[in-house]
Amino acid sequence: MSSQQTTASQYQETLSIEGMTCASCVGRVEKALKKVEGVETANVNLATEKAVISSSKPLNREDLIKAVERAGYDVAASPVIELTIEGMTCASCVARVEKALKKVEGVQQANVNLATEQAWIQADANVSSERLIQAVQKAGYDAKLVPSNKTEQQDKKANELQELKRDLIISLVLALPVFILEMGSHMIPAFHMWVMHNIGQYQSWLIQFVLTTLVLIFPGRRFYQKGIPALLRFAPDMNSLVAVGTFAAYSFSLVATFLPQVLPKGTVHVYYEAAAVIISLILLGRYFEAKAKGRTSQAIQHLIGMQPKTARIHQNGQILEVPISDVTSDSIVEIRPGERVPVDGEVVEGHSYIDESMITGEPIPVEKAVGQSVVGGTINQNGTLNIRATAIGESSVLAQIIRMVEQAQGSKLPIQAVVDKVTMWFVPVVMGLALLTFFVWLFFGPDPALTFGLVNAVAVLIIACPCAMGLATPTSIMVGTGRGAEMGVLFRKGEALQLLQDVQVVAVDKTGTLTEGKPTLTDFQVMDGFEREQVLQIVASVEAKSEHPIALAIVEAAQQENISFLPVTAFDSVTGSGIQAEVAGQAVQIGADRYMHEIGVNVSAFEAEAARLGNDGKTPIYVAIGQKLAAIVAVADPIKESTYAAIEALHQLGLKVAMITGDNRHTAQAIAKKLKIDQVEAEILPDGKVDVVKQLQQKYGRVAFVGDGINDAPALAQADVGIAIGTGTDVAMEAAEVVLMSGNMQGVPNAIALSKATIRNIHQNLFWAFIYNIALIPIAAGILYPSFGILLSPIFAAGAMALSSVFVLGNALRLKYFHAIKFDA
Structure with missing residues (x-):
């Protein structure tokens, strides 16, 4: 948990540290924190398990957490509160809700997602959901806690879609006669004559007035209910643009209908059709948008649907079918x-x-x-x-997968920061441009200047589309992470999507990642003067005290030969090197050649044999009894069949692959040769993996690290993107940004390829959203009129605006059809 506050002259961040046991731990954590750029002081208290970090500038909490994790410790996560936000329609709304939430004291981070309509808030334990909801309400929106029952949430969305569909149908039915009466008269002379002869112009205007009023009061009320209050708070949004634009057209038409004498000669025209059709087209766009949004979250809905509602349990000698909540x-x-x-x-x-x-x-x-x-x-x-x-419940694997996907979908990529800055000011700038357009046409335009000014100002208001900018990134993240979940690739953090596409090197742990992680004993040779069965009995007795995979292989081999174990005393494990103990009064040491050198045991008698075993991809281990070389043991850990194709796929993506292992160099190089791995870092102690990752980062740039064990956690934290094998330890998965549920390396190239496809999709969406606004707002203002005599009707502006959001959503949905890399069987 953490919190940041500002003192008179500096910023402070407080972290809750987990895993410290002594003063040495305190020193290591302090040293790690002081290395973070900008940190001036770091005080760690063992008793309270707190770290207080000071700086003269705002601190990046993620950098501090990564530093602690690289030192081998954990930072307790701050409580996360998820809210459903109602009433957001564009990127400007997102920015305002985020700003309101971040103002609440104790809130460290707030991410608001337009596509999911949810807010993800990380805050101190004393921050209540009620305070956050009040902050959102003050900003002009509604909020409530995300219901634990996902079905309830889906039903609510379905009801909202039905309500939108009803309003759309009513709007279209009312707006169509208005459009025919007004535009038909302009486009078809014969129809104009028929209207004049059978209805009359004034009566036609009255009919349009009644129908348009109904459109604005009923289907169009949503724009006014949200847009006008936002405008009065000096925080205009998309609804404000629609409300002001349609009301301007409606008001002018009202004056032209009932008080034509107050208007300059030649400007008495009505624009009821603009107001009515704009409402209809924007409702049509929102309906398609809502349908498309539903499709972007299909992956989550599919996961939720996988949870059975009932179970059949054994109870009192009977088999009963009960609700899943009763299990x-x-x-x-x-x-x-x-x-x-x-x-x-x-x-x-x-x-x-x-x-x-x-x-x-x-x-x-x-x-x-x-x-x-x-x-x-x-x-x-x-x-x-x-x-x-x-x-059961929230602790199940499926529930955790759903939670991971939801958190990834709710997170923001670094690329979103630029969009947020633009959208915060977008709507006020558009309103300013509309006002400028009106006055430029009024004072410098041809007659009827008032009409030209009104029409073009309304077109500017209506064509502006902050919705597309707000949806560009989150919809792609939703579909991309959802597709990843379907492929067994879980992005725990959305930003991993952006970082993974820039990775230059994939560094991998050997045991359990490239290999099965289930070594078997293949060779056991003893020196002259030692009995094989006796030495195996001693070695197996010592290894039975260890949980290392190699130890388990030796113990299993002894058990198969029905060898009994001896009492062991003074057992000690030397991390990354070997183990030592006493058996029947004799000192026993088991480990790699470097360990034997450290304790002064000469292994030259077996050096040639060790080289041969290593070249065969086996791991040689020496045994010393009574300070004398007694035996050489070899174990082999089979390479996973899926690894070969995975490494080849990474090479085809243009990436380098580096293997980091504590194994001896001969064995490591033999395995690397088989797999065509580019770089081998062998005989690396667990603590040294972090240094190797740093060296790779300095040499090549971004590095992804793939691992599965507890000793991989610091390297996973150091890497730009940590990728954990799903069959590995919980510690490794907590330190990683990406989790592969399949338990093999083939998920790595798929994750990278999906990352590239998703970011490419986001770039396409952002390009469209920005180019659309940059190009069409000036056209709506009338920039083409002096040279080409072209003006953009507000009706066409509304159609273009509606299509803009639909285009972005449609493009994001293409990621649903991303094809996983096909590997040869």
Whole structure:
């Protein structure tokens, strides 16, 4: 948790640090924080587990957190409050809501998303949701907590869409006669004569007045209810532009109809059709926009739909079907063929195959037997399973995936900062330009100058489209992250989408990332004077105290030979080097050659054999008993079949691949040669991975690091983008910005390719949104009239404005059809 406050002469940030145990930890955290640019002092308190950082300028909280994580510690997350914001229509609304939320004391970060209509606020624990809601309401919008029941939220959206559709139909029915009466008379002389003869001009104007008034009062009321109050608060938005534009056309027409004598000669015209048709076209655009917005969130809706509503549980000797909310941890749940797994659990009875493609993106069903875990939302295929529930509700894998995707979709990319600055002032500038247009035409335009001024000013107000600018980035993020989730690629932070496309190097941990992470014992040679079975018994007894994958391989081999274990004392693990202990009164050391050199054991007798084993891709380990070399052991960790194609795909994307491993150089180079990896960093201790990542960043630029273990967390934090293998540890996933649910490297090129496609899509949207406004606002103002005699009707301006937002949404939806890279089987 953190909070930032300003003192008389400096800024202060407070972080809650997790994982400190002694004074050395305090020193390391302070040292890491002081390295962050701009930090003047950093005081860490072990008792309170707080770090107070001071600076003479505002501090970037993310930089501070990354520094702490690189030092090997965690920062407690601040509480996150999610609000649904009602009443936003354009990018200007987003900027105002964000500004209002950030003014609340204790709020560290506030991201508002126009596409999802939600706000994501990170704040101190003492900041209540009521204070945040009040701040939003003061800004002129409505807010409430995001309901835990997602179905309720979807139903509300569906009702809003139906209401919009109803208003659109009413508007079109009322506006069509107005358009025919006025524009038909201008375009078809015979129709004009018919109107004059059978209805009369004044009566035609009265009919248009009545119908247009109904359009403005009923379907058009939403623009006035929101736009006028915003204007009075000196915070105009898109609704204000529509309200002012249509009211100007309507008011002028009203005067022309009932008080024509007050207007200059030659200017008595009505523009009822402009007001009525503008409302209709903008409602049409908003209807299409709402439909398209619904499609952008289909990935989330699909994930929510994967959650079964009921489960079949064993209770008092019976099998009962109960609501999913009644399932508790340790409940025994029955799953029949073809059914979705209702909760996360562990198989206690039965055998089947589970389709996990909706979670991992992998199409091949996975075999499940007793003792193996299953994930809620996946589909049981051909056998009946009984599982013990292990995670339910918000703690389930599916709920966490939904939460990750929602947070990524609600986040802002760095590219959005420029857009936010522009949109904050966009509407006031447009209103100023409309006013300028009116007076320029009034004083310098040809007769009827008043009419020209009014029509062109209304066109400027109506054609301006801050909506497209506000939707350009969030809609692409929504569709891109949603498509990623379908492929088993979870972006925990939206900004990873932007950073990943610029990555030059992908650095990977070896064990568990490139390889299966399940080593097996392949070789065991002893020196003269030692018995193989006796040495294996001693080694296995010591390794049984360790949880390292290599240790497990040796223990498993001993168990297969029915070797019993001996008592072990004085066990000590030397991180990244080896282990030492005492067995039957003898000192035993097991580790790599560097460890043997450190303790003074000569390994020259096995150096040639070690080189041979390393060249075969095996990891050689030495055993010393009583300070004498006793044996050389080798284990092999098979390379995942999926790794070969993944590395090739990364090369095809023009990226370099670097392998960082604690393994010996011979073994590392042999594996790198097989995989065609560009750079190998071998014999690297866990702490050294961070330094290697830094070196790669200095040499090449942006670096992505892929890992799966606890010791990978600092390197994941140091990298520009950390990518965690989903089958790895929770610590690794917390430190990463991207999580691969499939558990293999093939998700990495897919994530990078999706990142490039999404950012390209955002650039297209922003280009369209800005070029549209830059080009068409001057045309609406009449810039083409002096040379070409061309003026833009307010009706065409409304149509163009409506199409602008629809274009942006349609372009973003193309990401739904992004194709994952096809890998050869």
